[in-house]
Amino acid sequence: MNREQRTEDRGEKVLLSGNEAVAKSAIDAGCRFYAGYPITPQNELIGYMAKNMASSGGIFIQSESELSAINMVFGASASGVRAMTSSSSPGISLMQEGISYIAGAELPAVIVNIMRAGPGLGNIWPAQSDYFQAVKSGGHGDYHCIVLAPSSVQEAYALTFEAFVLADKYRIPVIILGDAMLGQMMEPLSVHSQEFIVHSKKLRTKSWAATGCKDRKPNVVKSFYLNLGDLEKFNLKLQRKYKNIQQKEQRYEELNINDARIILVAYGTMARLAKQAMVSLREKGLKVGLIRPINLWPFPQKIFQRLAISDKRLAFLVIEMSYGQMLEDVKLAVNGQQRVEFLGRSGGGIPTEEEIIKSSLSLLSS
Amino acid sequence: MKRIFGRTKSLRPLDTHYCSGCGHGVVHRLLAEAIDELNIRGITIGVTPVGCAVVAYDYWDFDCVESAHGRGLAVATAIKRLQPEKVVFTYQGDGDLAAIGTAETIHAANRGENLTVVFINNAVYGMTGGQMAPTTLIGQKSATSPLGRNEKTEGYPLRISELLAQLQGVYSVERTAVDSVYGILKTKNAIKTAFQNQMENKGFSLVEVLSACPTYWDMSAFESLDWIKNKMSKVFPLGRIK
Amino acid sequence: MIERIIIAGFGGQGIMFLGKFIAWAAMRENKFVSFMPAYGAEVRGGTSHCAIVISDKEIASVAFDAIDTLIAMNSPSLAKFVHRLRSGCELFINGSMIDNAPKIRGAKVHTFKFTEIASELGNARTANMVALGAYLASKNLLSLKNILKLLPEAFKNNKKLQALNEQAIKAGMNLIK
Numbered sequence: 001m002n003r004e005q006r007t008e009d010r011g012e013k014v015l016l017s018g019n020e021a022v023a024k025s026a027i028d029a030g031c032r033f034y035a036g037y038p039i040t041p042q043n044e045l046i047g048y049m050a051k052n053m054a055s056s057g058g059i060f061i062q063s064e065s066e067l068s069a070i071n072m073v074f075g076a077s078a079s080g081v082r083a084m085t086s087s088s089s090p091g092i093s094l095m096q097e098g099i100s101y102i103a104g105a106e107l108p109a110v111i112v113n114i115m116r117a118g119p120g121l122g123n124i125w126p127a128q129s130d131y132f133q134a135v136k137s138g139g140h141g142d143y144h145c146i147v148l149a150p151s152s153v154q155e156a157y158a159l160t161f162e163a164f165v166l167a168d169k170y171r172i173p174v175i176i177l178g179d180a181m182l183g184q185m186m187e188p189l190s191v192h193s194q195e196f197i198v199h200s201k202k203l204r205t206k207s208w209a210a211t212g213c214k215d216r217k218p219n220v221v222k223s224f225y226l227n228l229g230d231l232e233k234f235n236l237k238l239q240r241k242y243k244n245i246q247q248k249e250q251r252y253e254e255l256n257i258n259d260a261r262i263i264l265v266a267y268g269t270m271a272r273l274a275k276q277a278m279v280s281l282r283e284k285g286l287k288v289g290l291i292r293p294i295n296l297w298p299f300p301q302k303i304f305q306r307l308a309i310s311d312k313r314l315a316f317l318v319i320e321m322s323y324g325q326m327l328e329d330v331k332l333a334v335n336g337q338q339r340v341e342f343l344g345r346s347g348g349g350i351p352t353e354e355e356i357i358k359s360s361l362s363l364l365s366s
Numbered sequence: 367m368k369r370i371f372g373r374t375k376s377l378r379p380l381d382t383h384y385c386s387g388c389g390h391g392v393v394h395r396l397l398a399e400a401i402d403e404l405n406i407r408g409i410t411i412g413v414t415p416v417g418c419a420v421v422a423y424d425y426w427d428f429d430c431v432e433s434a435h436g437r438g439l440a441v442a443t444a445i446k447r448l449q450p451e452k453v454v455f456t457y458q459g460d461g462d463l464a465a466i467g468t469a470e471t472i473h474a475a476n477r478g479e480n481l482t483v484v485f486i487n488n489a490v491y492g493m494t495g496g497q498m499a500p501t502t503l504i505g506q507k508s509a510t511s512p513l514g515r516n517e518k519t520e521g522y523p524l525r526i527s528e529l530l531a532q533l534q535g536v537y538s539v540e541r542t543a544v545d546s547v548y549g550i551l552k553t554k555n556a557i558k559t560a561f562q563n564q565m566e567n568k569g570f571s572l573v574e575v576l577s578a579c580p581t582y583w584d585m586s587a588f589e590s591l592d593w594i595k596n597k598m599s600k601v602f603p604l605g606r607i608k
Numbered sequence: 609m610i611e612r613i614i615i616a617g618f619g620g621q622g623i624m625f626l627g628k629f630i631a632w633a634a635m636r637e638n639k640f641v642s643f644m645p646a647y648g649a650e651v652r653g654g655t656s657h658c659a660i661v662i663s664d665k666e667i668a669s670v671a672f673d674a675i676d677t678l679i680a681m682n683s684p685s686l687a688k689f690v691h692r693l694r695s696g697c698e699l700f701i702n703g704s705m706i707d708n709a710p711k712i713r714g715a716k717v718h719t720f721k722f723t724e725i726a727s728e729l730g731n732a733r734t735a736n737m738v739a740l741g742a743y744l745a746s747k748n749l750l751s752l753k754n755i756l757k758l759l760p761e762a763f764k765n766n767k768k769l770q771a772l773n774e775q776a777i778k779a780g781m782n783l784i785k
Contacts, residue, residue: 015632015643033448040648059447063440064473071437071470075413075444078431083444101434124648185670186628186643188635210429210445212452214408220423222414222432269670276668353668 016189018156018182019086022112023048024191025160026084030198031110032058033076033083035069037091040124041180042114045086057200066091070098070111077107078221080209082164082200086112088180089130090121093138099173100139104223106238108167110160111145112176114183117347125348126179128268131325134175135297142235144242146174146249147296149267153187159294161192168203170245177296179321181269242298250302251294256282257307260289262360265330266319267293270351274319277356288360296326304333315339315363319356322346339363376401376410378427387587389544389577390418393486393553394425396544397457400558401428404565410453413442417459418492436467439474442481453564455482460501461491464526471526475570478535482560483572485527488579489598496582500524503601508582523601527574531608537569539607543576545594549604576602609664611749612672614689616657617681617702622736626679627658629740633750633758634662642670655684662749677747679739680706681722698746700739718742720783726776734776741780752781 016024023045026034034049046062053060059076063069069085076083087095092113102109113134117127132138134147146166150156156178163174210219225231253271255278257263266274271292281288293300307314316334318327318341327342334340343359345351373379376398382391401407407428414422416435423430433441438456446454456463463471463485474481490508491497497510501523505514515523531539538560542553553575560571576598578590585593613630617623624645631643644659661667674694680686682705693699695714703709704723720742726735744752756774763769 013635015628015635015641033444035444059444061443061447064469067437068440068470068473071434071440072444074433074437075431075441076448078441079445079448081448097434098437105432180647181644181670184644184647186631186645187667187670188641210411210431211449212409212411213427213429218423218426218428218430220430220432222423222430224420224432226421272666272668275666350671 013188013190015186016153017044017184017186018150018153018178019044019114019184020048021153021157021189022086022160022176022178023052025157026110026164027052027056027058028192028197029082029161029164030200030203031082031084031164032056032200033073033081034058034085035061035063035072035076036085036087037063037066037069039088039091041116041183042086042088042112044183045112045114066094067098070095070102073109073111074098074102074105074107077102077109078105078210080206080211082108082168082203084110084112086114088114088116089118092130092133096133096139099145100137100141100143101223102173103137103139103143103145104141105221106171107173107221108164108171109173110163110167110176111173112160113178115177115179123348124180126181126269126321126350127346127348128179128270128321128325129346130177131296131320131322134177135299135329143238144172144245144297146170146172146245146298147177148174148251149177149294149296150182151268151271151292153182153185153189156182157189157191166249170241172241172245177268179269246298249295249298250300252300252303253290253292253294254303255290257289257291259287260314261287261312262315262317262363263289263291263307264317264319264356264360265291265293265326267296267326270319270321273351273353274356277353277360280353280357281360286360286364293326299329299333301333304330305335308334308337313338315341317356317359317363318342319351320344321350374398374402376407376427378425380425382425383421384418385579385581387578387580387590388418389488389575389579390486392544392550393484393575393577394419394422396550396554396557397455397484398426400554400561403558404561406453406561406565409451410455411445411449413438413445413454413456415456415458415462416493417462419457419459419486420493422457436462436465437470438462438467439470439479439481439483443474443477443479446479446481450480453482453561455484455561457484458486459492460485460487460489460499464500464524468526472530472533475530475572476533476535478537478569480564480567480569481571482557482564483570484557484560485572485574486577487574487602488577489523490579490582492579492582500526501602503597507584525602527572527607530572535570536572536608537563538571539574540572541574541576541602541604541607543594543599543604545576545578545591574602576604611662611676611747612674613660613662613677613679614657614675614692615660615679615681616655616685616689618654618685619656620733621656621681622733623656623681624658626736626740627660629758629762630750631660633755634660636754636758637750639664640667642667644670655688657685657688677743679743681735681739682706686710700742702735702739704735716746718746718784722780725779729772729775729779731772734773737773737776738780738783741777742783743780744777745781745784752777
């Protein structure tokens with residue numbers, strides 16, 4: 001059913017999968033280069049790009065590997081063009097070298113990881129087992145990527161758009177971290193109307209890009225600092241940038257936290273189930289709230305720090321499709337001042353609403 | 367007085383970090399001369415490798431992008447596709463192009479990317495201290511083949527240029543050597559032609575340059591030139607391959 | 609209100625089309641809706657299924673265990689999902705390809721020869737739309753008027769296909785008395 005174009009023009013909602021929404025958003029955000037290698041569960045994304053990139057005036061390349069894809073993105077970004085690649089867990093592992101180089105060369109880029117369950121080949125069911133890799137930076141060197149975790153098709157569209165803005169603003173790789181559920185499911189989506197769509201030619205040209213040195217001094221895009229002292233100086237500059245991002249880019253959603261005794265903490269599609277459990281518990285009269293981090297890096301520490309020092313006793317229940325990764329960031333933010341507990345499953349298993357309710361009830365009674 | 371020679375504009379007036387007798391400095395200059403003669407400095411984008419030539423952008427005076435080890439042709443593919451009116455080349459060593467980057471090399475060539483590749487073959491890893499390269503000759507000693515390369519365990523010198531010439535997407539492949547004045551002139555011509563091919567949209571053009579590494583061949587500069595002539599070019603025959 | 613539907617059959621029976629069509633219709637009626645296809649290795653071996661959730665509230669989980677409605681177009685797909693049927697669920701079974709309908713306490717089971725009915729109308733491939741018609745008439749969740757409005761968009765400007773599918777839907781509706 002390829003009727004998307006027609007309904008869009010009438011400004012109506014369209015029915016798209018998360019994978020397609022990310023791809024569509026990228027093109028709407030002025031992304032004009034995509035390279036990728038097929039891997040489930042993100043094939044609809046590369047498929048959408050193959051179909052639509054050329055007609056949007058961009059370049060689509062199916063690369064020979066994820067290694068090649070990320071380095072093509074490096075080249076595209078060095079050319080001053082908004083560029084993206086996407087993959088799933090094992091492919092993202094292969095890309096880590098390139099992501100480190102992108103961070104080191106201060107290039108903007110968007111990398112989409114529609115996670116599957118691991119380790120190894122694992123399986124293609126929804127999981128959140130790559131949190132550490134994304135948030136702690138899976139490649140070598142002391143760098144960071146901004147990490148955004150949408151929980152719906154609508155948010156996948158919105159955050160992908162935002163990812164390109166952030167990538168350019170801070171000259172940093174931005175990772176969209178979603179799971180197979182987000183990638184595969186279709187939901188109604190209100191897309192930007194025409195006036196918000198970015199025309200790549202109207203984007204500000206990047207003075208640092210390698211475009212030929214006619215009428216200016218030559219530009220070099222690189223991450224190599226041969227002389228002792230130069231790299232440290234550069235790294236300190238990077239660290240200042242990261243600190244600035246940490247101050248300014250802490251996105252999260254909070255629900256019912258003011259009177260809460262238990263605060264559920266979950267991101268991505270997991271947060272939808274947590275929210276459902278919260279609603280059920282509230283219906284029973286229990287004081288349960290929810291924090292859904294939208295940025296995973298920088299982690300929204302401030303809200304946790306504020307709650308951690310409140311006078312009343314609180315418990316955080318971190319719920320993940322992993323065995324406890326975001327848990328560490330919550331613990332760091334709470335800094336031992338309140339109780340932090342964990343509920344997680346992985347390998348394709350998803351904590352159910354019943355399990356969340358059960359864990360919450362046992363926390364309330366202990 | 368009539369001016370018959372001037373400084374090469376695309377080459378900065380700097381001393382290089384290369385060892386005496388190394389071929390890199392010569393080829394850097396040939397590339398820069400070719401660019402100036404074609405008057406394309408303002409539209410040239412070079413992609414530099416990881417290897418001894420990693421800081422080639424310090425010597426060249428035009429836009430450059432440094433790639434990860436072996437990924438030069440993936441990086442260059444994107445640059446050229448997005449800026450088809452520019453002249454884009456990669457400069458890669460034997461480890462970069464023919465070992466770690468083999469997949470990127472073969473696939474960029476097979477896609478027929480309209481790029482120019484300058485491939486420096488010195489049969490050894492110079493940057494890391496003289497280890498065996500895919501192009502190391504049988505019997506040649508290196509830090510990781512201390513008894514000499516043994517084909518039974520290390521395989522044979524990889525003739526990647528001949529391999530690439532088989533691909534339909536490849537327009538031209540030529541092998542030269544910077545082992546003599548004649549060889550240097552030949553090399554410059556080959557590089558210039560490879561640039562012209564790109565400017566005429568003819569497709570993927572590669573120039574392999576046999577180049578001396580006296581330091582890790584454990585020879586004097588003169589001996590190493592003889593070694594190219596008598597040993598290396600027997601395994602890697604010079605001339606137009608495609 | 610929450611309605612969790614599984615549609616299952618073999619490749620070529622228009623399973624994904626029907627699933628998306630229902631989701632699309634629900635979207636046009638401004639309901640919350642999600643559509644989850646089988647993906648990856650699940651679509652190997654010729655069977656195909658998808659899961660739809662329609663609700664008047666935000667949908668927490670697009671995946672679910674207990675099924676409210678199962679549209680089963682062949683035997684293997686019925687066998688695959690029968691253990692997820694609970695009391696109160698509703699089944700639409702393609703009697704052309706399934707011999708024995710399961711007995712589930714408290715379930716409403718409709719068995720009709722969807723494929724044969726579609727064949728008689730002129731194209732066996734509209735069996736999915738006959739099933740849709742039966743579903744619409746029995747559940748009364750989505751309006752026929754809205755569904756019919758979608759046909760010209762779904763089948764572009766192919767008037768013949770539009771008419772064929774409309775006929776199939778109406779034939780399906782007439783099955784439910």
